[in-house]
Amino acid sequence: MYQIIQQHQDFIVINKSPNVHFHSQDGTAGVVAKVEADLKIKLFAVHRLDTPTSGLIILAKSSQAAAIFTALFSEHKIQKFYVAIAKGKPKKKQGGIIGDMAKSRRSMYKLLRTKTNPAITQFFSQSIDNGLRLYLLKPLSGKTHQLRVALSSIGVPILGDELYGGEAADRCYLHAMALDFEYQGERFQFKQLPQIGTAFLNPLVEQQLLDAWQTPADLPWPK
Template sequence: MKIEILFEDNYCVIVNKPNNVLIHNSYYARNIKDATLLNLLKEQLNLELFPVHRLDRKTSGVLVLTKQKEYVAVFQELFNSNAIKKSYLGIVRGFVEEELNITSPVKNPDTKVYKDASTICIPLQKIELNIAVHPYEFSRYSLVKLLPETGRMHQLRIHMNKISRPIIGDYKYGDRFHNRMFENEFNCNNLFLHADSIQFSHPILNNKINVKATLPTDWSTIFKDFNWKF
């Protein structure tokens, strides 16, 4: 599997992470034996890289890594100070009619303590299909832009479920009937959550970085079948 390189300089590499690839081995994914993103990049670039932030295994899109371990804290400070703008795209069940600010607290999986979390959800496109999905004789979907203002684990997936607009392909927080319909009707099995872009001022060079990640193949299938433009 070749990883798409979106940006590279002497300090960092920004990649387009595929669906269903772990960034690195972890306790939570101890049963998954597939090659990690770090393994794949080491083989591809002959470099040991260090992730600055997280993406869920099932989520695709923009990920920033550094070339030296000591640079991680320098880049992470951009996240800590909200100096980075991250944008995600999602396909969700139901219609999202207006911009929403979702502020439900999210539980930390280690401490079990709920922490404040905030996500902006912006509707982009919607469609109603004459395809029955239990318990209805039709089905509705929205394309949304998601702007996380905090960085809790599974935050976007949890927040969309909280407003009854779960992300398609989410088997933990989503709707199994709609997930199954996408599998059967469109042969799409992946999570429809994609880290679309990232913008920040380079913490060492001070130049502006603005990177977008191309969408996975499943998205092209759905955009074509739904006649959505993006």
């Protein structure tokens, strides 16, 4: 269900498995409740991941730490980097995807042409094989389903994300890979490569993530 990546006196960072609920629902304990039970402490969620998405999550150990992290997120001072795999050729191989988001049908969201309060996503992509491309994504806003909607909007829904038209697969291929932020004057950088999913375990994926995309925060991100 999860791995503990870092224990700090004020927070912990975990790596959530795919298809695990963030909050408890349907009679099943979510990942936050599970970590609380295992560590026997109260934790405070300061951001979240969709059920099908795997990867890094920060959980605060006190309301005071949670308030600091909430402010950092609202001020866009925490950089988050995701990797995804999708089938097909995108309308553009790198750049920005910008637009307001609105609720659609079946718990879905859609990207609009308006930009009143837009979801903003920057991305790079690289061909791997068999018609698949690897995407490195940097959301500059924190909208529900933002990255899933963004890739779907450029014609390449995420592999395994059937809600948004992705081809069926052994998992939804979206993973929160890296975090970069300053907390109380100290810089923290966390990176966790995806460990679950046949397509993620392709050697070409690992090569790209450990070579060209080794330090996402330092890349010349396209607008």
